[in-house]
Amino acid sequence: MSKSIAGFSKLSKSKKIDWIVDTYFLNAENAKGILKQYWNNNDKLQQLHDEFIENTITNYYLPLGVAPNFLINDRLYTIPMAIEESSVVAAASKAAKFWLERGGFKTKVISTTKIGQVHFIYKGDFKKLKQFFSQVKPKLIEDTEAITKNMRKRGGGILDIELRDKTSDIDSYYQLHTAFETLDAMGANFINSCLEQFAKTFKNEALLFELFSEREKEIDIVMSILSNYVPDCLVRAEVSCHVEDLSEDNTISGKALANKFIQAVNIAEVEPYRAVTHNKGIMNGIDAVVLATGNDFRAVEAGVHAYASRHGSYSSLTHAKVKDGVFTFWMEIPLALGTVGGLTGLHPLVKLALELLHNPSAKELMQIVAVAGLAQNFAALRSLTTTGIQQGHMKMHLMNILNQMEANDAEKQTLTEHFKTNTVTHSAVTKALNKLRV
Structure with missing residues (x-):
C-alpha cells in the first residue's frame, strides 16, 4: 500500500531508492537491480547526472x-x-x-528576437500610466545594466520595452512586453532576471510618481516570465x-x-x-x-x-x-x-x-x-x-517486436531476411517466430 513520506528530498540516493522499491514494488530487489543497472560506472559522471535534477534515482537512456x-x-x-x-x-x-x-x-x-513580459494589475487612469511608463522606461533599462553588461558586450541585450493595454481581455490587466537578443544563449535565465528587475523598479518608481493617486500607486505585479512563443525568432x-x-x-x-x-x-x-x-x-x-x-x-x-x-x-x-x-x-x-x-x-x-x-x-x-x-x-x-507509411515504418519496427518476443540472434537474422519481402505486422511476426520455433 502506498504511503506518504516527509523529508524525501533530504534522503541519500540509496535511501530514496530503498523507500521507492519497498513501497511500490512486489519484488524490491529486482526493481533495485534495474535502477542500479542504469547508473554510470564513472562516479564523477554519475554525480553530474544526479545533480541535473532533484530526487534522482537512476538514469533514463535514449538511443x-x-x-x-x-x-x-x-x-x-x-x-x-x-x-x-x-x-x-x-x-x-x-x-x-x-x-x-x-x-x-x-x-x-529571418530574425532572432525573444520575448519576456511583466504582467501587472493597475486600477487607474491609462493616460497617467502611459505618462509614467514614458518616464520610467530609461530607469528600467538602467537598473538592469549589471545583468545585461556581458550580453551587451557581445552585441545582445534588451531591444525594446512596450506598455501593452490588455484590459479588453482582463479588467485592469497590463504588460511590460519586452524584446531581447540573447545571441548564442537560449537566454531564459537572463530574460527572467531582467524582467524581475523591471518589476521591482516599476513598482518602486510608481510609489514616487506624483500624478498617481494613492490607489494608482499600488501596482500589483502578478508575474514576470519569458515567453516560449517566439514568432520573431x-x-x-x-x-x-x-x-x-x-x-x-x-x-x-x-x-x-x-x-x-x-x-x-x-x-x-x-x-x-x-x-x-x-x-x-x-x-x-x-x-x-x-x-x-x-x-x-x-x-x-x-x-x-x-x-x-x-x-x-x-x-x-x-x-x-x-x-x-x-x-x-x-x-x-x-x-x-x-x-x-x-x-x-x-x-x-x-x-x-x-x-x-x-x-x-x-x-x-x-x-x-x-x-x-x-x-x-x-x-x-x-x-x-x-x-504508404507502414511499409517502411513496420520494417524498422520489426526489431522492437522481436525483442519483445525475446527472439535470439539466429531468429532475428532469419526473420529480418524473411520480412525483407513480406509485410511486417505484429501478428505476422508472431506467426513466423512461432513457426520457426516448432
Whole structure:
C-alpha cells in the first residue's frame, strides 16, 4: 500500500531508492537491480547526472543516433538525434541523401528576437500610466545594466520595452512586453532576471510618481516570465529541384509525385486533424536534434504549435509548390535555441553532439534543426503518397517486436531476411517466430 513520506528530498540516493522499491514494488530487489543497472560506472559522471535534477534515482537512456549526408548551404553535416521512435533516423538519412544529389538544403535565419513580459494589475487612469511608463522606461533599462553588461558586450541585450493595454481581455490587466537578443544563449535565465528587475523598479518608481493617486500607486505585479512563443525568432529551410528529378524510379512520374505531394501538404494546411499528425512528424526530427544538443524541446514544442495556430486555426508548418517546372518544399519555424549555457557546457554527449555539428552558433543550430524537421516531413509525405507509411515504418519496427518476443540472434537474422519481402505486422511476426520455433 502506498504511503506518504516527509523529508524525501533530504534522503541519500540509496535511501530514496530503498523507500521507492519497498513501497511500490512486489519484488524490491529486482526493481533495485534495474535502477542500479542504469547508473554510470564513472562516479564523477554519475554525480553530474544526479545533480541535473532533484530526487534522482537512476538514469533514463535514449538511443543517440546520427543521420549523415545533410548538405546545408553547401556544407556537409552529420546530425545527431536522440529519440526512441524507430524509422525517424532512417527517414531523415534517406531524405538527406535524396537532396544531397539535388543541391541540398538552403536555410536562412529571418530574425532572432525573444520575448519576456511583466504582467501587472493597475486600477487607474491609462493616460497617467502611459505618462509614467514614458518616464520610467530609461530607469528600467538602467537598473538592469549589471545583468545585461556581458550580453551587451557581445552585441545582445534588451531591444525594446512596450506598455501593452490588455484590459479588453482582463479588467485592469497590463504588460511590460519586452524584446531581447540573447545571441548564442537560449537566454531564459537572463530574460527572467531582467524582467524581475523591471518589476521591482516599476513598482518602486510608481510609489514616487506624483500624478498617481494613492490607489494608482499600488501596482500589483502578478508575474514576470519569458515567453516560449517566439514568432520573431524565425528560421526558413527549403529544398527545390526540377519536377522530373523528384522521382527516383519508374513507379510514378516526377510530375505525378509533385502533384500528390502538394495535395498532401494542402490538406494539412486546411485540416487540423491531419495538420497535427503532419506537424508531429516534423517535430520527430526537430525534437531529436534539440534533445541531442541539450536544448529545451518542451519550449520548442510549445512555441512551434502556437505558431502553427497563429492565423486562428491549426495548420501545416510546411508548404509546397511547383512554379516554372521547379518543385519547392519549405518551412518557416520559430526556434529559440542556445549553444552556450545550460546542459551545453555540462553534459558530455551534448558537447560531443555540438562538436559533431562543427560547434555551431545559435543561428547555425536553428538552421540545422529546421532542416532535420523539413527532411523528416519530406520523407513522411513521400512515403504516404507512394508506398504508404507502414511499409517502411513496420520494417524498422520489426526489431522492437522481436525483442519483445525475446527472439535470439539466429531468429532475428532469419526473420529480418524473411520480412525483407513480406509485410511486417505484429501478428505476422508472431506467426513466423512461432513457426520457426516448432
